[in-house]
Amino acid sequence: MHRERNDNMNKTTTKIVACIAVVVIAGALILIPSLNKSKPRPLESADATPSETNSNTIGIANDKVTTPAEDTNHPSTSGENNTDTTMTTIYKDSYKTVVLFNQDQIEALTGQVLDAASIKVVQEMLQQEDTWTAQNFSASEANLIANAASQESNKLQSILTQITQYKVTDLKLVIVHNEHHSSAHFAADNREMSNQNNSIKGTNTEELTTSIANFLEFELEVDYAQGQYEVDYKNYHGMIQAEIEDERSKTTTKIQGATALKQLEKVLIKLEIEKDTPKQDAISRTLTAFQLADNYKEFELKIHFPDGDKLTFKSNK
Structure with a gap:
């Protein structure tokens, strides 16, 4: 059991x-x-190439990924100075171009050592179109600059001399290019001085940009029986004063600032008065440029050139 x-x-x-x-x-x-x-899953090796990894991590269907180095179409930032071995571009737009050349850059531009003994040779190089086409200036611009170097030979010689003497730092080239006219002019420039923040008092003084390279100051006063015509232009290293006053009719016309500067640019950049210009020629050229009658009672013109020289022309009738 x-x-x-x-x-x-x-x-x-x-x-x-x-x-x-x-x-x-x-x-x-x-x-x-x-x-x-x-x-x-095991981690993928750090040495794996893109083809060994998931294609979704770098794009779709082998789309090319553009790196910053491949993008060459970015324009230069407005307002920045563009410097290379032969020139420094301080301003450029559709109307004008302003460039500076220090002593080293002039030597690189011309292939000549700049000193007191070589100034003439350097001048000759600046008067050749090939010198400028080699710097990527167009043929028309090169012709314009070379002609300016020839026409302003006395001024150019003075500026180059002052650069060798360390009185100024740069040779300035202003090229005006618009549908109405084109021109080129040379002037002296002191980069240290132009970078200073000068305080100029006066209601007519503005921070403007001008293409007038011929004159640092231009003061004109012409008295007639029916009134007076006055021009006042000053460029204090970028601080510009411009004024035109016409009292020859019953209604006085007075313009200042940018409006006056625009009118003066059309006249002064074409007015050819040098330190060695005879008095009567200077008076005649000024009257013609401003379309003024020669039946004046009193004429007075004061000019301050960029290289420091000053001239005064006076005449009474």
């Missing part, structure tokens, strides 16, 4: 153990695949 009961218990235990084993095995079969799916 006892044996039969033990046999029954053993059978029951065996069944329970078998069931547990089945459950454990089934659970393992379910768990193992899920563990394989959640297993982390």
Whole structure:
């Protein structure tokens, strides 16, 4: 009786153990695949090339990625001086270009050492169109500059001499180019002085940009029986005063600032008066330039040139 009961218990235990084993095995079969799916992938090598990595990390369908070095179409920032070995561009727009040449840049431009003995040779180089086309100036601009160097030879010689004597730092070239006329002029410039923040008092003084390179100051007063005509132009290293006053009719006309400067630019950049210009020629050229009659009672003209020289012309009738 006892044996039969033990046999029954053993059978029951065996069944329970078998069931547990089945459950454990089934659970393992379910768990193992899920563990394989959640297993982390190894990190890609830092030395892998783009072709070895997922293409989605660098673009779609091999689209080219442009780097900053490949983008060459950015214009230069407005207002920045553009300097190379032969010149420094301080202003450029569709109307005019202003460049400076220090002694080293003049030597690089002409291929000549600039000293007292070589000034004539340097001048001759500046009068050649090839000198300017070599610096990427157009043929028409090169012709304009070379002609200006020839026409302003006395002024150019004086400026080059002052550069060798360290009285001025730069040779300035102003090129005016618009639909109405084109011109080129040379002048002296002192870069240290022009960079100073000069404080000039006066209601007519403005921070303007001008193409008038011939004169630092130009004061004209012409008295007639019916009134007076006056011009006042001053350039204090970029601080410009411009005024025109005409009292020859019943109604006085007076213009100042940018409006006056615009009118004076048309006249003064064409007015050829040098330090050696005879008095009567200077008076005649001035009257013609400003379209003034020669039946004046009193004429007075004061000029201050960029190289420091000053002239005064007076005449009474």
